[in-house]
Amino acid sequence: MLRYIEKIGRATVGSIEELGYASSLLAESFYWIVFGARRGQAVSVSATFYQMLQVGIAAIPICAALSFAVGIMLAIQGINTLKAFGAESQVVVGIALSVTREFAPLIIGILIAGRSGSAIAARVGTMQVSQEIDALRVIGISPVRYLVVPALLAMIVMVPTLTFFADIVGMFGGAFFSVLELDISMQAYIDRTIKALVVDDVMQGLWKSVVFAVIIAIVGFVNGFSVSGGAEGVGKATTRSVVQAISLIIVADMVFTFYLNH
Amino acid sequence: MNKKIAEPVVEVQSLVAHYGSCEVLHGVDLSIQDGEIMVIMGGSGSGKSTVLRHMLGLNTPTSGVIKLLGQDITHISASKMDALRRNIGVSFQGGALFNSMTVGENIALPLREHTQLDEKTIRIMCRMKLELVNLAGFENLMPAQLSGGMVKRAALARAIIMDPKLLFFDEPSAGLDPVVSAELDELILRIRQAMKTTIVVVTHELDSTFRIADRITVLDQGNILMVGAIDEVRNSKNKRIKDLLERRAREIKIDAEEYLNRLTGETG
Amino acid sequence: MTYKITQYAGYSVIHLEGDVDLSTSPNARKIILECIEAKNNVLVDLSGVDYIDSSGVASLVEGYQLAKSGNTEFGLVNVSQAALDVLQLARLDTVFPIHLSLDAVAKVAKEPG
Numbered sequence: 001m002l003r004y005i006e007k008i009g010r011a012t013v014g015s016i017e018e019l020g021y022a023s024s025l026l027a028e029s030f031y032w033i034v035f036g037a038r039r040g041q042a043v044s045v046s047a048t049f050y051q052m053l054q055v056g057i058a059a060i061p062i063c064a065a066l067s068f069a070v071g072i073m074l075a076i077q078g079i080n081t082l083k084a085f086g087a088e089s090q091v092v093v094g095i096a097l098s099v100t101r102e103f104a105p106l107i108i109g110i111l112i113a114g115r116s117g118s119a120i121a122a123r124v125g126t127m128q129v130s131q132e133i134d135a136l137r138v139i140g141i142s143p144v145r146y147l148v149v150p151a152l153l154a155m156i157v158m159v160p161t162l163t164f165f166a167d168i169v170g171m172f173g174g175a176f177f178s179v180l181e182l183d184i185s186m187q188a189y190i191d192r193t194i195k196a197l198v199v200d201d202v203m204q205g206l207w208k209s210v211v212f213a214v215i216i217a218i219v220g221f222v223n224g225f226s227v228s229g230g231a232e233g234v235g236k237a238t239t240r241s242v243v244q245a246i247s248l249i250i251v252a253d254m255v256f257t258f259y260l261n262h
Numbered sequence: 263m264n265k266k267i268a269e270p271v272v273e274v275q276s277l278v279a280h281y282g283s284c285e286v287l288h289g290v291d292l293s294i295q296d297g298e299i300m301v302i303m304g305g306s307g308s309g310k311s312t313v314l315r316h317m318l319g320l321n322t323p324t325s326g327v328i329k330l331l332g333q334d335i336t337h338i339s340a341s342k343m344d345a346l347r348r349n350i351g352v353s354f355q356g357g358a359l360f361n362s363m364t365v366g367e368n369i370a371l372p373l374r375e376h377t378q379l380d381e382k383t384i385r386i387m388c389r390m391k392l393e394l395v396n397l398a399g400f401e402n403l404m405p406a407q408l409s410g411g412m413v414k415r416a417a418l419a420r421a422i423i424m425d426p427k428l429l430f431f432d433e434p435s436a437g438l439d440p441v442v443s444a445e446l447d448e449l450i451l452r453i454r455q456a457m458k459t460t461i462v463v464v465t466h467e468l469d470s471t472f473r474i475a476d477r478i479t480v481l482d483q484g485n486i487l488m489v490g491a492i493d494e495v496r497n498s499k500n501k502r503i504k505d506l507l508e509r510r511a512r513e514i515k516i517d518a519e520e521y522l523n524r525l526t527g528e529t530g
Numbered sequence: 531m532t533y534k535i536t537q538y539a540g541y542s543v544i545h546l547e548g549d550v551d552l553s554t555s556p557n558a559r560k561i562i563l564e565c566i567e568a569k570n571n572v573l574v575d576l577s578g579v580d581y582i583d584s585s586g587v588a589s590l591v592e593g594y595q596l597a598k599s600g601n602t603e604f605g606l607v608n609v610s611q612a613a614l615d616v617l618q619l620a621r622l623d624t625v626f627p628i629h630l631s632l633d634a635v636a637k638v639a640k641e642p643g
Contacts, residue, residue, distance in 0.1 A: 039341060041375070131358035138318050139372050140347035348552075377552050379585055383559060386588035390620045424552065425583040456619035 022222050025144065026214070029152050032145040041142060047150040055116045055151070056158030060165070062115070063108060067166035070103050071095065071173020078174075079181055088182055092189060093196040095174035100197065104166035105205045106253055109212035112159055113245035117216040120151055121241035124224025125234035133225070143225075152217040159213035160206045167202060208256050212249050219245040269332055271296050271428055271460040272317065277326035279312055286312050287484045289326070299454055299461045301471045304481035305506060313481065314432055314464045318352060319343060331427060348376055351421035355433040357413035359405040359420070365392075366401030369420045376424070391419040395449060411442040415449070422453060429453070431463040435470045447473045468507065472496075480506065533561055538632055542570040543607070547578035550586030559589035566596050566604065573635060577608035587616055594626060605629055 036042050078091035124147060127133050136143050175189045223241035227233045272294035279287040287309050294300045304310040315321045316328060319335045328335050333346055359368045369388045373379055379387075392398050395415035405413060414434065421429060434450065435443035447470050454461055465471060471478060471492075478495045480487040482502050488495065495503065531554035532547045542565050550558050565572050574590065576582070590606065597604035605627035609617070617623045629635045 039344075041344075126361075130356055130361070131354045132360055134318075134320055135352070135354060135358035135360070137320060138347060138350070138352040139375070140344045141371075141375050377585075379552065379556060380559065382592055383555070383585055383588045386591050387584050390584055390588060390591075390622075394620060423584075425585075452619060456615040 018222060018226075021226075022218050025148060025221060025225075026218055028142075028144045029149050032142065032149050033153070036145055036149075041145055043145060043149045043153070047146075048153050051150045051154030052158050054119075055112065055154045056162060059112065059115060059158075059162060063111060063162050063166055064169050066107055066111060067099075067104060067170040068173035068176075070107055071099060071170040071175075072177045074098060074103065074170075075174040075177035075181070079178065089184070091174075091178055091182070092192045095178070096171060096193045096196045097201055099170040099174065100167050100201045100205045102205070102253075102257070104170050105163045105209040105212060106249070108159060108163045108166050108209060109216070109249040109253075110246050112155070112162070112213075113216045113219075113249060114242055116155070117220040117245045118238045118242045120217065120220030121224040122234055122238045124221055125227035125237045128225060128227045129230055129234060148217070148221050151221070152214070155213035155217040156210060159216070160209045163205055163209040164202070167205065204260055208253060211252055211256065215248045215252060216245050219248065270294055270329075271298075271331055272300075272462060273327070273329040274313070274317065275327040275329075277313070277316060277328065278324045279309075279316060279321065279326075280324050281312075285324075285484065287316075287323075290481070290484070290486055292479060292486070292489075294460060294462060296460055297454065297458050299450070299463065299474050299476045300479060301463045301465060301475040301477075302479045302481060303465060303468075303471055303506070305466060307483070308481040309484040310464045310466075310481045311432070312484075314430065314462075317462070318350075318430060319347075348372075348424055349427045351424065351426035351429045353414070353417045353421040353429070353431050353434065355436055357405070357417035359413060359416055361405050364402050364404055365397070365408070365416050368405065368416065369401070369423050372420070372424050387423065388419075391423055392416075394422075394453075395419045396445075411438050411446070414438065414446060418446075418449065422457070422459075425457060427459060429459050429461045431461065431465075433465050433467075434463060435465060435467040440469070443467070443470060444473070450474050468509075482506075531558060533558070535561075535565065538573070539635065540571060541573045541603070541635065543573045543575050543632065545575040545578060549580055550582040550589075552583065552585050555583070555585040555589050558586060559592065562589060562593040563596060566593055566600065566602060569600065569602060571603040572597060573605050573607050573629070573632070575607045575632070576610060576613050579610060579613055582613045582616060584616065584620070587620060587622065590626065591622070603627075605635065607632055607635065 032041070032043055074095050075091060078094045079088050082088045082090055082094070124133070127147075133143050136146060171193055175186060175193070178184065179186050179189055220241045223237040223244070227237045270293040272292065274290055274292040277287055277290040277292075278285065290309070290313055292300075292302075292313070302310050302313060312321070316323050317330070319328075323336060326336070330346060331349060333342065335343060335346070338346070359365070360371070363371070366385075366388050369391060370384050373384045373387065377384075388401060389398070392401055395418050397412060397415055397419065400408070400412070400416070405416070408416060431450065434446050438446065450461060450463070451474060453459055461474075463471075463474065475492055477489060477491055479489045480495060480503055487500055487503055488498060490498075496507065498504065531550055534545050534547075536543050536545065544561060544565060546558060548554070562572065562574065572593065574593070579586075594604045607629045608631060609628055614623060617626065
């Protein structure tokens, strides 16, 4: 019994420590973004673009495929459910709202957490093990400025961009199925979607995705920097960062949705 | 630049360090003079790597003073520390080359980050250092394509690219065959000769130590056993130092009852 | 670092004074390269140099290369022991034409062949 309490206590202290570390990482990142140039250590623009390419552009095909599939899935479920009320044609509104507000940011968040969040943890973990992080520090290069900031900025730009892209592809997926199933024209579908959507719906999803972007990057780096114990440690940190990032994304999504709809 | 610094280049005073709640350094004092090659020697677990990490400013000590080139790095502003680091080179045990960059990019990184030198100058400087460590023509290879000895030499080239006044070396011979290791020692001596660099080497290799050291500091279990010239260490009467030199295993006194308890897991 | 340029026996002599290090070598490089680009035969007098680091040496290397490609002469004069040590470390003492003094250069210049 006592052992369990001790275990819980340790875990609590551990997670509070980790939360503190995450906040300091975020704070330090903003410091470098704002004051880096003044200290003669400006954030590298080319590194940021390289990260954007890795995080964003390279993920376009898979994002397109997944959001198209989600759109079709929503259309199938929506039409089936609404059939019971004889309101199949309302599926257009349902797809538009659920894709922009919920599914696009969530799918992209989870996808990027699995794809790029894990890559961050693995890369930084490996650098930690091989003393490359130490090498950066003794050369006088802040690892936060050199590694964290470019990836963080790339995430903050690319995750919402991909989400917006997923909005469009997702709705197109929904339209693709609905047009075949409900016998309405594509033009009519698009007109009704535009009528149903307000800017706020899209913005709600995009704001969420900004928060998700920060979560993915910071969780990846916290786990990467904390690696100890060789290759096995890198593997553990990678898995851990994906699980943590996805869990935090879902919890944050819930909190966000609750406040935005009250 | 060439002003004679009367005070030691490295000065460590009563350094105490903990890992978690375990005290690993119990008040270490160390003083290294300008242009000297100081070898910090000790077995594994002696605390030599910990001393090095503190001297590099990678760990924060529990208490004590660490002065590099006259500045106390335990009480120094971040920007002053950055400036200080430009005068310090470090060659890590495994090389710690950045795997995502070519050898040339690795070596040029400190210059690209810290100076406004022309790209042409940077490239010539890189090639000069590669010539020096006998890696001419390897600048476009990736670190993964190099052998262990080549990685170490490339790491050395990166460490000295800014012509540091103070050079730290972590286990230069670890994992190298005797010939390559001897070559690296030769290189260390040549660098000191030409650039008047103060060099601090942390190692457990005896052959290497006796080849390069001006003075030796022997560390054991977080304490300094002795500091002295090669002969003084060789002729030391201290039992632990003799053990170290003769590569003898540590004798452990066995308390029969306590040992039995340890094995059976009984306490008391 | 300061410098002055004088003319001697058909050479432009660049006298460098003080430290040639990471912060001053870009300036030294500019002076040397400009002088060579103006089609002068150039000698760099290092007698006043207290300290030269590898960025300074790299600038000399670049100058020598430029002089060679432009078919003008380039050499070092009055190389102090400290500077020679740095050159030797990079095995460059065998590459550069190194003259003991300006007089030595003049003698060679007077006796062609």
